[in-house]
Amino acid sequence: xxxxxxxxxxxxxxxxxxxxxxxxxxxxxxxxxxxxxxxxxxxxxxxxxxxxxxxxxxxxxxxxxxxxxxxxxxxxxxxxxxxxxxxxxxxxxxxxxxxxxxxxxxxxxxxxxxxxxxxxxxxxxxxxxxxxxxxxxxxxxxxxxxxxxxxxxxxxxxxxxxxxxxxxxxxxxxxxxxxxxxxxxxxxxxxxxxxxxxxxxxxxxxxxxxxxxxxxxxxxxxxxxxxxxxxxxxxxxxxxxxxxxxxxxxxxxxxxxxxxxxxxxxxxxxxxxxxxxxxxxxxxxxxxxxxxxxxxxxxxxxxxxxxxxxxxxxxxxxxxxxxxxxxxxxxxxxxxxxxxxxxxxxxxxxxxxxxxxxxxxxxxxxxxxxxxxxxxxxxxxxxxxxxxxxxxxxxxx
Numbered sequence: 603x604x605x606x607x608x609x610x611x612x613x614x615x616x617x618x619x620x621x622x623x624x625x626x627x628x629x630x631x632x633x634x635x636x637x638x639x640x641x642x643x644x645x646x647x648x649x650x651x652x653x654x655x656x657x658x659x660x661x662x663x664x665x666x667x668x669x670x671x672x673x674x675x676x677x678x679x680x681x682x683x684x685x686x687x688x689x690x691x692x693x694x695x696x697x698x699x700x701x702x703x704x705x706x707x708x709x710x711x712x713x714x715x716x717x718x719x720x721x722x723x724x725x726x727x728x729x730x731x732x733x734x735x736x737x738x739x740x741x742x743x744x745x746x747x748x749x750x751x752x753x754x755x756x757x758x759x760x761x762x763x764x765x766x767x768x769x770x771x772x773x774x775x776x777x778x779x780x781x782x783x784x785x786x787x788x789x790x791x792x793x794x795x796x797x798x799x800x801x802x803x804x805x806x807x808x809x810x811x812x813x814x815x816x817x818x819x820x821x822x823x824x825x826x827x828x829x830x831x832x833x834x835x836x837x838x839x840x841x842x843x844x845x846x847x848x849x850x851x852x853x854x855x856x857x858x859x860x861x862x863x864x865x866x867x868x869x870x871x872x873x874x875x876x877x878x879x880x881x882x883x884x885x886x887x888x889x890x891x892x893x894x895x896x897x898x899x900x901x902x903x904x905x906x907x908x909x910x911x912x913x914x915x916x917x918x919x920x921x922x923x924x925x926x927x928x929x930x931x932x933x934x935x936x937x938x939x940x941x942x943x944x945x946x947x948x949x950x951x952x953x954x955x956x957x958x959x960x961x962x963x964x965x966x967x968x969x970x971x972x973x974x975x976x977x978x979x980x981x982x983x984x985x986x987x988x989x990x991x992x993x994x995x996x997x998x999x
Contacts, residue, residue, distance in 0.1 A: 615740060619733055628961045639988040641976040642961040644782070645848040646931070648904075650883075651897035654845065657886030658879050666882050670875040673866045674703025674854070678881050681888040682854050686837070689826040696832075700856055702865045703884075705876045707812050707840035707853030712738045713865040714836045714855055718806045719744035723773035728759040730934070730968035732782045732810075744773070748969050753936070756786040756925045757970075761795040774806030780813040780822050780929025783968050783975040787822045787928040794828045801834060809837045812853075815844040815898055817929035818906045826856075833858055843930075844898050845887045852876055852884040905931050908978040912989045919993035931979045933989065934965075937996055938972035945971045950996065958991040 609616075628640040649655075673679065679698035686696045704710040715738045719725055725739045729748035739746040749767045751757035764775065777796065779788040788796075800807045809825040829835055840853030855865060875881075887894050909927050916922055923936040943949030947965035951974055954960045965973030976992060978985040993999070 612741070616737060619737075631961070636959065638955070638959045638961055639980075639984055639991070640961045641978070641980070641985070641988045641992075642963050643977045643979045645979060646843060646846040646901060647979050647981075648846040648901050650845065650847050650850070651887075651893070653890060653893045653897075654847065654883050654886050657890075658883040661882035662879050666878045668878060670878050670881060672870040672875050673862070674701070674876060675878075675881050675885070678703060678885045678888070679854075681885055682856070685888050686826055686856055689824045691827050692830050693832055696856055697859075700859055700862050701854055702857070702862050702869065703852065703854045703876050703881060704869060705853070705873055706851040707810065707838050707842065708734060709869070709873065710838045710840070710853040710855040710865075711735075711808065711810060712741070713868055714806075714808050714838065714857070714861070715739055715742040715744070717861060717864040717868055718808075718836070719773055722771060724769060724771045725773060726764055726767055726775035726805075728764075728776070728778070730757060730781075730783055730965065730970040730973065731776065731778060733967045735776050735778075736969070739776075745771075747772070750970075753923070753925075756928075757781075757784050757934070758786050758788060758792065760792075761799050764796065765799060768803065772803065772805060774808065775800060776808050776810065777825065778810040778813075780817055782813065782930055783932050783963070783965075783973075784925040784934040785927030785930045785932045786925055787817055787819070790823045790828055793823050793825060797825060797829050797835070801831060805834065807835050809835065811837060811839045812843050813930040814839065816902055816905060816931065818902075818909060819928050822929050836861060841884045841887050844901075845894070846901060847883065847887065850877075850880040850883055852880050905978070908980075908982045908985050911982050911986050912976075912978050915986045915989050916993060918990075919997055919999065922993050922996060931977055933976045933978060935974050935976060935992065935996075936972060937965075937974055940996065947971045947974045950974055954992055954995045958995050960988050960991050960995075962992065 631638050679701040682701045683696045683698050719742045721743045723744040724747050726747050729750050736746040749759050751759045836857040841847040925934040937946050937950040940946040940950045951964040963975040
């Protein structure tokens with residue numbers, strides 16, 4: 603009898619990551635010799651700082667090639683706790699026991715979803731949001747509830763919108779600031795109101811702060827800086843974006859001890875520990891603060907320069923609407939009505955690639971089909987040229 607694969611109920615509704623699919627398509631086009639401008643990237647274009655690479659090499663020669671504790675090596679967890687405590691405003695200091703190191707912040711987020719949510723639970727997701735949030739919630743057999751932000755508010759959601767979307771089944775919410783895909787940054791007052799609501803309602807808050815250090819206008823606030831209690835707060839971060847270490851696959855969660863123990867147990871049956879050498883590289887990034895700050899500040903200054911340049915380029919096209927990018931390295935552009943298409947973002951992404959050789963991510967990946975995401979994680983000249991082509995494609999100029 604021939605066995606025919608039928609996806610299990612666990613993944614029957616799972617959709618491929620749209621952002622990773624766009625990245626793969628861009629690589630394929632480049633490999634085929636096409637001269638394209640790739641603005642689909644979701645990672646810094648800088649090399650990992652030299653002192654981190656050297657620390658990894660030293661760790662390998664010192665024997666960092668074996669299994670570690672599932673939750674990560676103690677020195678790294680201590681460094682993560684110390685770094686977080688510099689932000690913490692209220693309550694007892696964070697301890698290494700509350701930190702779980704994983705294979706990237708994506709795994710940290712998924713661990714938290716599986717351990718905190720289950721069948722029948724509803725999780726509020728300020729939308730647009732990173733495409734994997736919705737899938738992680740569904741994989742945990744919970745229900746993702748998009749809460750759409752208003753364009754007048756840079757597509758950020760308000761506490762009133764969250765409260766209106768809640769039901770007795772609401773168990774938590776995802777929070778991401780600075781935001782992927784919009785680049786919007788929540789203010790201290792906005793974060794405070796949302797966190798206070800979550801405490802009042804008894805919701806878990808999963809705060810994805812992977813872009814925290816990439817902010818341009820007075821910095822971004824961590825949930826740790828404003829929360830009055832950590833009893834319902836899970837903070838997720840990692841080294842991927844700020845330290846240009848996407849391929850090293852190191853992320854972490856900071857959570858109440860009982861939650862961290864549950865996530866460690868879950869991870870012990872899925873992947874076990876993150877790569878030992880990568881953990882030592884991340885330790886250098888966090889422990890060697892002077893060198894790290896110099897490297898991070900250099901990258902952020904470069905991103906700021908590119909942000910300013912692409913915004914200036916769009917000033918020549920006043921009919922093009924976009925979210926003000928106060929953080930991360932994305933430009934979220936409204937293409938509603940493009941050629942009468944029902945999914946304007948998808949139609950625009952196809953047209954701008956075919957007609958102008960620019961790769962972008964359609965907004966439908968983030969549940970907002972009237973938009974597209976363009977990344978300026980590339981050289982300033984390429985970013986400006988790409989954004990100019992996008993504006994010309996939309997306006998017909």
